[in-house]
Amino acid sequence: MRVWLPALLILLLLPLFLPRYPVEVLTQGFILALFASAFNLVFFQLGLLSFGHAAFFGTGAYTTALLVTKAGWPYLLTLPAAVLVAALFALVIGFFSVRTSRIYFTMLTLAFAQLLWAIVHKWYAFTGGDNGIPGIPVGSFATSAAGLYYLALALLAAGLYFLYRLDRSPLGYALRAVRDNEARAEAIGLSPFALRLLGFVISGALAGVAGFLQVAWQRSAFPDFLYWTKSAEAIIAAILGGSEHLLGPALGALAFVELGAFVQARTEYWPLVLGLVLLFLVLFFPRGLAGLLGRRDARG
């Protein structure tokens, strides 16, 4: 805790000193951090690699975008709805997916997310098709760079605190028990299917919060929010940062976004640089950025 309080204080004071652009970049970092941390709940605690988390990010974002533009809801009030809809999609997709394991789980989550993407991409009457929903009025608070910064920081901090408590709770131990030895977990009375589904739904709901924030950041919603490359961003951030550490995915996301902004200001070949960085990290630093800080103590 000694490290985190000053870090939080610095993050709270930053918008007072920084110009608009770096504040916006940091905000994007917080959003991806929340998305990657949500993904990591399924990846680390359940031991399942989801390639479909863009589905929950995207449905959360589109719920907010549609409620604001079609029903005239104030932006901030759409948060519960975005969480609920993302959780519902996670419930349906998870219901089918968590029965399978390994590569089949990865492919099934990918298939469902791509199915939703295909529908959003083509349903011009409802979702705007491949034009997306541009020019969403998100209110003066979320329009100001500092306002959105604090909103994203608050939701990220709340999300991370929630994940921290979950990690230490009996539920966290139960999830890891199912991950490590399904047969034994079942023998002591745990229900692997129910636990996996619960973890998956919580993860989807958190990803929906990130989607809700993304709408304000871009003041638009696009089908790309549901495309498989969006899911890949969460995976990269989580593994880059170190999925074993609670803060690893968030650190990875911040590094990913900051590096992206730095490189994009200098060259258009950001994917090339990212690809080379990933090659280098996978081949030489397999335990991620958090791996440099120290090992997570072996628990439960």
Added chain:
Amino acid sequence: MELDLGFFVQQFLTGLATASTLFLLAVGLSLIFGALGIVNFAHGSFYMLGAYLLYWVARGDPEGLWWGMAVVVAIGLVLGALVERIFLRPVYPRPEHHQILLTYALLLVIEDGVKILFGSAYKSLGPPSALAMPVWILGAPFPAYYLVQILLAAAVAVLLWLFLKRTRVGLWIRAVTQDREMLEALGVPVPRLLTGVFALGIALAVLGGAATLPMQTVSPGVAVEAVISAFIVVVVGGLGSIWGSLLGAFLIGEIQAFGVMIWPEFSIAFVYLLMAVVLLVRPWGLLGRPPVVRT
């Protein structure tokens, strides 16, 4: 509703041409997954690269197609072998997500590499003059080049099947999907075999991409779409099965060809739906083998 037979046959053959491309794209992915256990996210990138390489080798001359394809396949073999030796071999003992991240990194590098070498503009190469005129089948025009694509895919399927069933190396490749350690104990040079399988898989993807160039334009964005199509085919047909890839490619090609007639906007959604249903009902695919439970 009166169904025009000529139109029906035309749609069917168009679907078959799509299926031929999908088969060449996906069969290598399936082989690589079967033998190496690696999900190659860069597979669509090599497919895209094949089209660019053909464009480069043929120098914009459609008559250069035939020898161009031969050269491009040779480049694909060398490139595949190099990538396997340099990047994949170190990550075989690692967890799956490291392998996925590595091949995803290759996807990013190839995508921008192509932009640097060839620019972002669409590239195309017409069919050779002998195939420029359509053939008439039951009173409907049909691009002659589609027939070449269909024959090419059929020839590759038969040759690949003969190779795997009738040759010693083919036997080893089938064996390595079952039990790598046992094969090593029998004195088979497994590392070299894996390099060969990866090179073969990449060469097939490169061939598939090159073969589309006379009919379609190519751009760097082709890769991310292609790799997802390849996943669908392989998942529907069964990971590691050649006939599965053929069946998967056939189903996806025809669903797209006829789905466009029934519900044009959502024909691609049908395809993802098929993928999800197959994964739920038969996770190992229509022609795949259920995983062996080891005790």
